[in-house]
Amino acid sequence: MANTLKSKILDILHKDCRISNEEIAKMIGSTTEEVAALIAELESDGVILGYGAKVNWDKAYGPDSVTAYIELRVTPMESLGFDRIAERIYQYPEVKSINLMSGSYDFGITIEGSNIREISSFISEHLATMNSVVGTATHFVLKRYKFDGVVCDLPENDDREVISL
């Protein structure tokens, strides 16, 4: 899909999902109708899964929420492969992301909670006790600098001259 209209639309929406179809059409030299149709396709194909603001939650509510990164080691059984295990884990709303990993552990899981106790009890009650889980290692996030391509600090002001030739 490299450099097709679809890839351009994805690129633009990924940076700013509030941009209008009309605006996208102007940017890529297309029509509003064509952009709407392509976005509809991207949605129905499951390429675009949703639209959301990239929020710096620490700034919104102060340091009231805790994010943990959990390394999970499992022994997949014939009846319960990696996919089935992942499906069981991602049902919990506390789980923000889960990925199957290469290397020394199997799943990398991001969990959000309102305090450390909440997260520890989630792990001990729901994760560690799962049948195929053989071990967990939990890392708490101390400070977020950048996520999903966005730096958490406000961008520097434009330090160019007002006019230069």
Place this chain on the structure above:
Amino acid sequence: MSSSFNPESMINSVVSNMPPSGIRRFFDIAAEMKDCISLGVGEPDFVTPWHIRDKGIYSLEKGHTHYTSNSGLKELRIEISKYMERRFDLKYDPLTQSVVTVGGSEAIDLFLRAVLNPGDEVLVCEPSFVCYKPLVQLAGGVPIAIETKAENDFRLTPDELRTAITPKTRVLVLPYPNNPTGAIMTRADLEGIAEVLRNTNIMVLSDEIYAELTYTDERHVSIAELDGMYERTVIVSGFSKSYAMTGWRLGYALGHPSIIKAMTKVHQYAIMSAPTTAQYAAIEALRNGDADISAMREDYNYRRQVIVGGFNAIGLDCFEPKGAFYCFPCIKSSGMDSNTFCETLLHSKKLAVVPGNAFGESGEGFIRCSYAYSIKNINEALNRVEAFMREIRK
């Protein structure tokens, strides 16, 4: 203080007669104005890609804080040659056919000083960047403007060139992709120019600083690629626009060994060598920067289509600029000249754009608008222009 000493009388006559850049006053007003937004800047809004900055920093950590050879780091000149061959199918021997300079501007100055004798005429396509005429004069030459026309999309035509040539013509300055118009010259366009030049002794100074920023299916073509043009052409380029490295001040010139040798002589006395840190960063840019160029070009292209469509929708006719990051809409329908238009727009809507006549007489009736800005800024600027035009037309 001795009263008989008059510093003003000490100024060289060429310098004191140089236009004092009447536009300076306008710039100062814009710079002081609060909440002013601008489409007036002639440099990328992107910051130099991190991997390039990192290599500059690393060179400092390693203690590379000395002069380089006059012509520039050999490693860098080798990379420049590789780049020219990779992107433009042009071969230059790194050791004898290139000199690394303090921005493209220094390369232009070196060339003119190296080749001009008093009274030699230099043809300068206008509208164009403001440095050519003054630098020609400082080098003892006589600048002759060729006014390119809106109806030709501001390209130089063979007829315009033929008419301007006299027995004293020594150099043609060919500034494409063009600042301020955004015009480009295709291979076919250049072929017509080459045809006129082939039986002359005229050299070409091809300022290709915007070569990486074109928005057509075909890549930029240098006149040096055309039959009979290689030996008489000096290409000036640099890192400022393609890699967003304006502040590093690094450019280069490529051409026949005799010309480059002469330019290097001037360079070694005036400058010694270009900034060392910048040269190390530039090596990284040429080795691993192709993807950065593509990404920035894509972004500029989005903005280009928004701004050109925007001006045309407002009724300020804007031909499609296929290079650089400027559009050059015609403002004649406002009934104002370029200076009045820009000053009135600045005062009433707090929007700074540059009057087209700052780039030569033939720019009168146009304004230069840079799209090296966020889409948000461009849209806000377009809204202000629209409101301004609505008030004028009432």
